[in-house]
Amino acid sequence: MSATHTFSGLIPDVILDAVESTGLWCDSRIYPLNSYENRVYQVGIEDSSPVIAKFYRPGRWNDAQIGEEHETLLALQAQGIPVVAPLTFEGKTLFHHNDIHFTLSPKLTGQHPEADNLDQLYQLGELIGQVHQAMSTPFKHRISVSPLDQIEQAAACILTGDHLPQKLKAEYQKQISRLHEMSAAQLNIYWPTQLRPVHGDSHRSNLMLHNDQFHLLDFDDCQNGVAVQDLWLHLTQTENPRQQLSEIIEGYETYLPFDTRELGLIDVFKSARIIHYAAWLQERWHDPAFVKAFPWFASDEYWINHLNELKSCELEWGNMSL
Incomplete structure (x- = not known):
């Protein structure tokens, strides 16, 4: 399946189904975020803070490469270094839905650095x-x-x-x-x-x-x-x-x-x-x-x-x- 075809199938119901496959319950609020290589959405969660759902472009990284990215982030987080690590569900951080990899992470609010500061x-x-x-x-x-x-x-x-x-x-x-x-x-x-x-x-x-x-x-x-x-x-x-x-x-x-x-x-x-x-x-x-x-x-x-x-x-x- 091509990346274009797969991404075109990321309609709201599919995104919600993917997130809920981890055990979370969505409140149906979905906001697309600025990402082109992958597809990234803010998804509302019932009685909790929103999560960020990242759907990886198919064929770009394999499971071992994505796994190493996640392991690095979790290790950095464990050392108290300010990064945004993926959320873990039953010991897993990488999931599949409709032939596409995805991961969830906490939402972080703030501002980007000022140029020349x-x-x-x-x-x-x-x-x-x-x-x-x-x-x-x-x-x-x-x-x-x-x-x-x-x-x-x-x-x-x-x-x-x-x-x-x-x-x-x-x-x-x-x-x-x-x-x-x-x-x-x-x-x-x-x-x-x-x-x-x-x-x-x-x-x-x-x-x-x-x-x-x-x-x-x-x-x-x-x-x-x-x-x-x-x-x-x-x-x-x-x-x-x-x-x-x-x-x-x-x-x-x-x-x-x-x-x-x-x-x-x-x-x-x-x-x-x-x-x-x-x-x-x-x-x-x-x-x-x-x-x-x-x-x-x-x-x-x-x-x-x-x-x-x-x-x-x-x-x-x-x-x-x-």
Whole structure:
């Protein structure tokens, strides 16, 4: 069954049946939340607080990979680290309904971090350092990051697809080749012999300030990687990104030393993320939710801007250091 077909079957009655299969009783209130890779809903529970129901995109992760995500969250929660772990029912956190995996978690309310807030950047660094310190054993089932493979695979997807305008393909290929060459050279200068477990997608929307404490959300992309992966996404285009970086690292080093050689990998991860985002949209374009949410993706203007963003990556290469 395709992911699109499965998700199209997530009508209210199916969602309620899935949640109630765990033993909870729903009050029929369902609110879709902002998620495209998976489907996530707030579901009201009779005489209790609402829960968050997350339905995993079919074929993306297997049971062992999702299980390792859940085990990590439960272990972090047991150590008092502010994350949102899945709810457990009869010793289980992962369930199946209508051929789709789903999990339930508590609802957390709060605010996302403020961009450029130096005090909050320090706190975020502390939280990520605390999480990294606790996640000391590499994952057995999750993926291991490979930026060059990510660039190659994403670029191949785009160049063989139907969305990149033909008139831009030669220039796009040339730009990808330059970034690939620059990335390979940087990785040769420093790539660790041992990867470590990381969150993998710790952008602002995956952090929540709740009761004056930041919580790290959504470990869907947790993987074996490098520490800087979870730090650089909090840098914004301001007059002084180095000050932002300094605050994040200072907070991080409350718990773990940070190897500053990893700063040379920021440009590699930034380039890979930009290319991967475009490929992700193209790969998911069969999903009606993507067509509705990203109507500009099929326009020439999007691809021109995307190409210019990749050129900017090249121009800015090597600017980030302490």
